[in-house]
Amino acid sequence: MLDAVTIVGASLAGFWAAETLRRDGFDGPVVLIGEEPYAPYDRPPLSKKYLAGDLDDDRLDLVSADRLADLDLDLRLGCRATGLEVTSRTLEVDGIAEPFDGLVLATGARCRTLPDTEGMAGVYTLRTRDDAAAIRDALAAGVRRMAVVGAGFIGAEVASTAVQRGVEVTMVEALDTPFGRVLGTEMGAVVADVHRSHGVELRTGTGVDRVLGEDRVTGVRLADGSTLDTDLLVVGIGVVPATDWMEGSGLVLDDGVVCDATCLAADRVVAAGDVARWPNPRYEGLMRVEHWDNAVQQGVHAARRLLQTEEEATSFAPVPWFWSDQYDRKVQLAGRTHPDDDVQVAVGSTAEHRFVAFYGREGRLTAVLGMNRPRHVMQARALLEQDASWDEAQALAADWD
Amino acid sequence: MRVIVDFDLCESNAICMQIAPNVFEVRDDDFLYVLEENPGEDDRSTLQEAVQRCPKQAISLED
Numbered sequence: 001m002l003d004a005v006t007i008v009g010a011s012l013a014g015f016w017a018a019e020t021l022r023r024d025g026f027d028g029p030v031v032l033i034g035e036e037p038y039a040p041y042d043r044p045p046l047s048k049k050y051l052a053g054d055l056d057d058d059r060l061d062l063v064s065a066d067r068l069a070d071l072d073l074d075l076r077l078g079c080r081a082t083g084l085e086v087t088s089r090t091l092e093v094d095g096i097a098e099p100f101d102g103l104v105l106a107t108g109a110r111c112r113t114l115p116d117t118e119g120m121a122g123v124y125t126l127r128t129r130d131d132a133a134a135i136r137d138a139l140a141a142g143v144r145r146m147a148v149v150g151a152g153f154i155g156a157e158v159a160s161t162a163v164q165r166g167v168e169v170t171m172v173e174a175l176d177t178p179f180g181r182v183l184g185t186e187m188g189a190v191v192a193d194v195h196r197s198h199g200v201e202l203r204t205g206t207g208v209d210r211v212l213g214e215d216r217v218t219g220v221r222l223a224d225g226s227t228l229d230t231d232l233l234v235v236g237i238g239v240v241p242a243t244d245w246m247e248g249s250g251l252v253l254d255d256g257v258v259c260d261a262t263c264l265a266a267d268r269v270v271a272a273g274d275v276a277r278w279p280n281p282r283y284e285g286l287m288r289v290e291h292w293d294n295a296v297q298q299g300v301h302a303a304r305r306l307l308q309t310e311e312e313a314t315s316f317a318p319v320p321w322f323w324s325d326q327y328d329r330k331v332q333l334a335g336r337t338h339p340d341d342d343v344q345v346a347v348g349s350t351a352e353h354r355f356v357a358f359y360g361r362e363g364r365l366t367a368v369l370g371m372n373r374p375r376h377v378m379q380a381r382a383l384l385e386q387d388a389s390w391d392e393a394q395a396l397a398a399d400w401d
Numbered sequence: 402m403r404v405i406v407d408f409d410l411c412e413s414n415a416i417c418m419q420i421a422p423n424v425f426e427v428r429d430d431d432f433l434y435v436l437e438e439n440p441g442e443d444d445r446s447t448l449q450e451a452v453q454r455c456p457k458q459a460i461s462l463e464d
Binding site: 016023042044062292293296297300321323325330332372374375377378379381382 | 412413414415416418419427428429431449453454456458
């Protein structure tokens with residue numbers, strides 16, 4: 001039986017782990033450690049309404065102060081975990097060692113940055129509330145031009161928010177097709193078309209050679225030799241799991257904290273959210289998911305795992321799902337795409353930017369993409385959970401017209 | 402138990418519909434409809450999952 005639980009990381013996965021422990025009746029001490037000085041808050045609005053200045057700080061809170069107090073947590077904000085030793089069950093926080101009993105690792109991920117840009121004014125990544133506030137303030141100060149490096153979903157949402165405020169936005173993507181890595185060439189081109197139709201300039205198939213400017217960014221030299229002038233540079237080139245502080249802990253670290261199928265990383269140590277890598281029994285190999293919904297579900301699952309015996313433990317086997325709001329379009333993807341999947345528009349029209357597309361291979365449905373079709377995406381997502389065949393997906397789509 | 406949806410927050414992601422199709426439905430007009438405003442106790446844990454997993458935190462339960 002557990003005496004106490006320490007949760008490292010006070011964002012989505014960490015918060016829901018804490019909430020689940022209480023909901024499931026755990027009444028021992030629960031410590032929740034967060035590096036940022038803020039109570040748990042929600043990140044998706046950071047690249048959308050919050051960035052546009054349309055959402056106040058308190059609307060970001062995951063829960064009200066009353067509900068948070070009811071959970072009776074030892075909430076330690078502005079504190080950073082700096083070391084871990086699993087065998088001796090010792091955690092180090094801001095350099096000071098303390099013992100732990102149960103442990104939830106939910107430290108998330110950090111943004112990748114471009115070389116030689118540290119400390120350069122006007123260059124931003126977007127992960128935290130402070131990051132978003134800084135970009136929001138820069139936009140409000142009246143910048144004219146913004147460059148976004150990396151056409152991923154965060155970059156796309158920032159571009160969407162900025163261009164709607166009248167900023168000239170250029171997105172730079174090293175691949176030939178924006179979003180191609182996740183959506184494939186055909187559907188990546190559809191999302192790219194949405195951006196172009198709103199006035200975003202897309203420069204694809206070229207990477208960044210270097211960022212120009214001394215103390216403040218003035219432009220970007222691209223790998224194709226051309227130069228892009230800009231007042232503001234947002235770098236959205238992915239994240240790396242925040243495991244640096246766990247080096248030497250005795251845990252297996254390999255693009256995240258490697259866990260078993262139940263989210264257990266070591267005796268009474270679990271991991272959840274962006275930092276966790278585990279064998280999802282639905283798929284081959286290890287999986288690490290950086291989506292909001294996964295952080296919620298895995299936080300819940302990992303907390304329960306701590307309370308369970310080995311016999312009671314179950315595998316964590318979700319169908320990944322995420323959404324992205326860009327302009328007035330809601331993009332949703334459920335499942336896992338592969339570069340060589342067959343892609344078929346099941347209903348609607350890609351030209352009208354309102355459709356559902358199926359991804360499939362070897363007679364199975366592998367993923368479903370929707371643009372402004374949430375109802376149908378969720379129906380198809382249910383099929384993915386049943387590991388449905390391509391033919392079953394066709395039968396569902398036949399009811400949609 | 403009463404199900405309350407803040408329609409100013411709801412963006413029809415339809416996650417709730419997949420979790421509790423007897424209570425929530427997103428129709429072809431892309432709006433969410435609450436089919437059962439006072440569901441029974443049997444639905445509580447399912448509805449709590451819908452509350453947790455709503456990307457807009459637009460659902461709440463009241464006793």
